[in-house]
Amino acid sequence: MTTYDLLPGATPALFAATLSIFILAGVVKGVVGLGLPTISMALLALLMAPAQAAALLIVPSLITNLWQARPWPSLPAVLRRVAGMQAGICVGTIGAALWLGAPSGRWAGVCLGLALVAYAAWGLFGSPPSVPARRQGWLGAAVGAVTGVITAATGVFVIPAVPYLQALNLGKDGLIQAMGISFTVSTVALAAGLALNGGYTPEAAGASVLMLAPALAGMALGQWLRARLSARAFKLVFMISLALLGAYQAARGLAG
Numbered sequence: 001m002t003t004y005d006l007l008p009g010a011t012p013a014l015f016a017a018t019l020s021i022f023i024l025a026g027v028v029k030g031v032v033g034l035g036l037p038t039i040s041m042a043l044l045a046l047l048m049a050p051a052q053a054a055a056l057l058i059v060p061s062l063i064t065n066l067w068q069a070r071p072w073p074s075l076p077a078v079l080r081r082v083a084g085m086q087a088g089i090c091v092g093t094i095g096a097a098l099w100l101g102a103p104s105g106r107w108a109g110v111c112l113g114l115a116l117v118a119y120a121a122w123g124l125f126g127s128p129p130s131v132p133a134r135r136q137g138w139l140g141a142a143v144g145a146v147t148g149v150i151t152a153a154t155g156v157f158v159i160p161a162v163p164y165l166q167a168l169n170l171g172k173d174g175l176i177q178a179m180g181i182s183f184t185v186s187t188v189a190l191a192a193g194l195a196l197n198g199g200y201t202p203e204a205a206g207a208s209v210l211m212l213a214p215a216l217a218g219m220a221l222g223q224w225l226r227a228r229l230s231a232r233a234f235k236l237v238f239m240i241s242l243a244l245l246g247a248y249q250a251a252r253g254l255a256g
Contacts, residue, residue, distance in 0.1 A: 017047060022060060022211045023218040029064060030222015032235050033176060034158065036215060037061045037183070039238075041155045042116055042245050050103035050112060054155035055194055055204035060215035061187040068180030078177050081168060085140035085147075085161070086185045092148020093186065097193025100153055110253035112154040116246025119159050123239040131167045140164070147186065152193050157186035 021043045029036040037057045044053035069075065079086075103112070131139060143164040151157040165178045194200035225234075 014047060018044065018056070018211070019214045022214040023221075026060075026064075026215040026218020026220075027222040027225065028218075028238060029215075030219040030224075031226045031229065031231060032238065033068075034162065034179060034183075035238065036064055036219075037187075038116065038119060038156050038158055038242065041112060042242060042249070045109060045112055045249060050108040050155060051194065051197075051199045052204070054103060054190060055200050056208050056211055057155065058187060058191045058194075058200065059205070059208040060211045062184060062191075063212055064215060064219060065180045065183040065187060069177055069184055070180070071177075074174075074177065075181075078170065078174055079181060081136070081170065081174075082140060082165070082178050082181060084137050085144035085164070085182065088141040088144020088146075089148045089151070089157075089161070089182065089185050090144075090189045092145035093151045093189035094148075094193050094196070096149040096152035097190075097196055102194060102197040102199040103153060103155060106253040108153065108253075110250050111150075112156065113246040113248070113250030113253060115150055115154045115156045115159055116242050116249065119156065120239045120243035120246060122159065122163055123235065124243075126163055129167055130169055131164070136168065147182075148189060151186050151190055155190065157183060157190070161186070 021040060024043070025036045025039040028039050040057045040060075041050070041053055044056060047053075143160050147157055147159070147161040150159060161182050162179060165175060165182065168175075168178070170178055191200055194204075
C-alpha cells in the first residue's frame with residue numbers, strides 16, 4: 001500500500017495537491033497565527049467531499065493548536081476566562097453533528113463558502129467591542145454553541161469564536177493562548193462529531209497523521225517569513241483571497 005492509498009479514491013496527483021495545501025495552510029498560520037483549518041477546508045473542499053476534508057485536518061490542527069495553547073503555567077487562568085465558551089463549543093459541535101450529519105452535499109459547500117466570506121469580512125472590517133466581565137459567562141457559552149454548529153456544518157471554527165476572544169481584552173499573549181485553547185477544543189469536538197457519523201475512520205486518522213509533517217513545515221516557513229514580511233499586508237491578501245474563494249464555493253453550491 002502506498003501512502004496516498006490512505007485517501008479513498010486518491011491518485012498520486014491528488015495526494016501531492018493535498019500535501020501542498022497543508023504546507024500553504026501551515027505557512028498562513030505561521031505568519032498570522034491562525035488559518036490552518038480555514039485555508040485547508042477552503043482548498044480541500046475543491047478536491048474532495050467536505051467531510052473527508054474535515055477528517056484530514058484533525059491531527060495537524062490538534063497538534064499545532066496544542067502548541068499554540070502554551071505556556072502551560074498561564075493556561076489555568078486563561079482557561080477560566082473561556083471555560084463557558086469551550087463547553088458551548090462541545091455541545092454545539094456534537095449536537096449539530098448528530099442533527100446535521102457529516103458535512104456533505106452542495107449545501108455543505110454553500111455553508112462553507114458563506115463561513116469563509118463572513119470570516120474574511122470580519123478580518124478586513126471587524127472591530128469587536130469589549131465584553132463586560134458580568135456577561136462573559138452566558139455570552140461565551142452562546143458564542144461557543146454557535147461556533148460549534150458552524151464547525152459541525154463546515155469544518156471551520158473561527159466564527160464567531162475569534163471576534164469574541166478579541167473582545168475579552170486578554171492581551172496579545174493571552175489572545176494567542178485563548179485561540180489555541182478554543183481551536184484545540186473545536187478540533188477534538190469535530191473529531192468526535194465525525195466519529196459519531198462514521199466520518200473519522202482509522203484510514204482517515206492515518207491520512208490525517210500524514211498531513212502533520214507538511215503543516216509543521218509550512219508553519220516553520222511562515223514563522224521565518226513573518227520576520228521578513230509585513231504581517232498586515234499578508235493578512236490583507238489572505239483575507240481578500242479567502243473572501244473570493246468563499247464566494248466561489250457558495251456560488252458553485254447554489255448553481256449545483
